[in-house]
Amino acid sequence: MKKGVMRPGHVQIRVLDMDEAVKHYTDLMGLIETDRDDQGRVYLKAWTEVDKFSVVLREADEPGCDFMGFKVVDEAALVQLEKDLVDFGVDVEQVPEGDLKDCGRRVRFTVPSGHAFELYADKLYTGKWGINNVNPEAWPRGLDGMKAVRFDHCLFYGPELAAVYDIFVNVLGFHLAEQVLDGDGTRIAQFLTVSMKEHDIAFIHHEEKGKFHHASFFLETWEDVLRAADLISMTDTSIDIGPTRHGLTHGKTIYFFDPSGNRNEVFCGGDYIYPDHKPVTWQAEQLGKAIFYHDRVLNERFLTVLT
Amino acid sequence: MAQVYRITEQCSGKSFECEAGQSVLKAMEQRGMKCVPVGCRGGGCGYCKIQVLAGEFECGKMSKVHVPPEALKKREVLACRVYPLTDLTIECRPPSQPGLASKQTKTTALR
Numbered sequence A: 001m002k003k004g005v006m007r008p009g010h011v012q013i014r015v016l017d018m019d020e021a022v023k024h025y026t027d028l029m030g031l032i033e034t035d036r037d038d039q040g041r042v043y044l045k046a047w048t049e050v051d052k053f054s055v056v057l058r059e060a061d062e063p064g065c066d067f068m069g070f071k072v073v074d075e076a077a078l079v080q081l082e083k084d085l086v087d088f089g090v091d092v093e094q095v096p097e098g099d100l101k102d103c104g105r106r107v108r109f110t111v112p113s114g115h116a117f118e119l120y121a122d123k124l125y126t127g128k129w130g131i132n133n134v135n136p137e138a139w140p141r142g143l144d145g146m147k148a149v150r151f152d153h154c155l156f157y158g159p160e161l162a163a164v165y166d167i168f169v170n171v172l173g174f175h176l177a178e179q180v181l182d183g184d185g186t187r188i189a190q191f192l193t194v195s196m197k198e199h200d201i202a203f204i205h206h207e208e209k210g211k212f213h214h215a216s217f218f219l220e221t222w223e224d225v226l227r228a229a230d231l232i233s234m235t236d237t238s239i240d241i242g243p244t245r246h247g248l249t250h251g252k253t254i255y256f257f258d259p260s261g262n263r264n265e266v267f268c269g270g271d272y273i274y275p276d277h278k279p280v281t282w283q284a285e286q287l288g289k290a291i292f293y294h295d296r297v298l299n300e301r302f303l304t305v306l307t
Numbered sequence B: 001m002a003q004v005y006r007i008t009e010q011c012s013g014k015s016f017e018c019e020a021g022q023s024v025l026k027a028m029e030q031r032g033m034k035c036v037p038v039g040c041r042g043g044g045c046g047y048c049k050i051q052v053l054a055g056e057f058e059c060g061k062m063s064k065v066h067v068p069p070e071a072l073k074k075r076e077v078l079a080c081r082v083y084p085l086t087d088l089t090i091e092c093r094p095p096s097q098p099g100l101a102s103k104q105t106k107t108t109a110l111r
Helices: A018-028 A075-087 A161-171 A222-234 A284-291 A300-304 B024-030 B069-073
Strands: A005-015 A032-036 A042-045 A055-059 A064-072 A092-095 A106-110 A116-120 A150-158 A175-181 A187-193 A201-205 A211-218 A239-245 A251-257 A263-269 A280-283 B004-009 B015-019 B049-054 B057-059 B076-078 B082-084 B088-091
Touching (some): A005 A150, A018 A042, A018 A055, A064 A211, A075 A092, A161 A201, A222 A263, A239 A300, A280 A284, B015 B024, B024 B082, B069 B076
Parallel strands (some): A064 A116
Antiparallel strands (some): A042 A055, A106 A116
C-alpha cells in the first residue's frame, strides 16, 4: 500500500442474461444485491465488505470483464497516483462521480495487456451486511448459498506482462508475491499484492489481449470450499476444476462458471506476504503442480477457456 | 418421455442421443463422449464451436465475439447453446479460429 492503493474495490462483469446472472451471484454465491441503475446494471456485495458494492453486472452480447477498480486511501493519493500514471506515459480517462451509483470519481486506464483498471477514493460506506458495527455478532443470518465473504482478486490473461508489471509495481506500489519463469527467465505469470494477501491481482501471459480468466471470492475454510462444491452439483452449475489446492499461493480452491461462461473461483487459505518477502518462483516446467498441486497436470481448459 | 434426437459428429463419426430441451454439449458430456471440446458451457468462451451440417435447431444466448451474425448464417454455433429440433449432423473443426489460443503462445507451448 506504499503508494496509497489500498485494495480491490470492484469488478464490472459482462453477462449475457441479467436474470440468470443475478440468480447465480446471489442464490448460489451468496452475494447481496444492493442496487440497480438506469443503465440496467446490478450492484452486489459480499457480506463482510464495508462499502456498498464490489461486483457490478452489465448485460451485454459478449461476456467478460469491463474493468477492475482499486480503492485508494484518499483523494490526495488519487491525485498523486493519477499524476504518476500520466508521468509514466499511461493515458488516463476521467469517469465522473455517480457514474457508478454512490461511487466517487474514478481514474481509468488501460494497461498493455489490454485490461482496464480504475482507481477511486470514495464509495458509500454501508458497513458489513446484517451485523452491527458495535458488539457485532459473528455472522449474519439469512445468507444464501456459498456465503461468499469478500470479492478477493481477479486473474487476467494477456500479453506484455513486463510492461504491466512496471505500472503495477513501480507506479501503483504493488509487490510481486509469486511468479512463473520460463526457461529463458521470462516471466509468464505474475501474482501481485498491495496487502498481506498472496495476491490482489494476477496476470498470465497470453497472446490475445484483454481476456478475463476469473473473479475470485474468499471463503473461510476448506469445509466451506467443499460445501461450495456440493452447491455447484446441487444447482447443476458448470464446474471447471476442484476442489483442489494451488501450488501458486497454496490456496484451496474450486473453479466454476457463471451462466454466461465467466469463470468464478471460491477459495480459502493462501500464503501471507509482508513487504520484505522475496517473490516465490515457480519454474514453467512445474506449471502443472504450480496451478493444480494435487493433479500436477494442467487441464487444457484452465489455459484456453476465457471470456 | 421427452423426444429424443440423434446427434452425429461427422469428423469422429460418433453419435449420441440428445433429449429435446437439452443442449448438444450437455447430452454429449452425459454420455461420456468427447467429440466436441468442453469449455465454459455458458455460450461465453467459444470453445465448443461446431457447424451444424444438417437438421433444425434453436440457440440460446451466445457471445457475439464467437458467434457473429455471419457465423450464425453459416450455422457455426456453440454446442453448449444448441437445442435440437430434429436429428442433427454436426462437425467439430480442429481449433484454428480466432478466439482460441494460437499455437505460438507461450502458454500453449507449455502444455
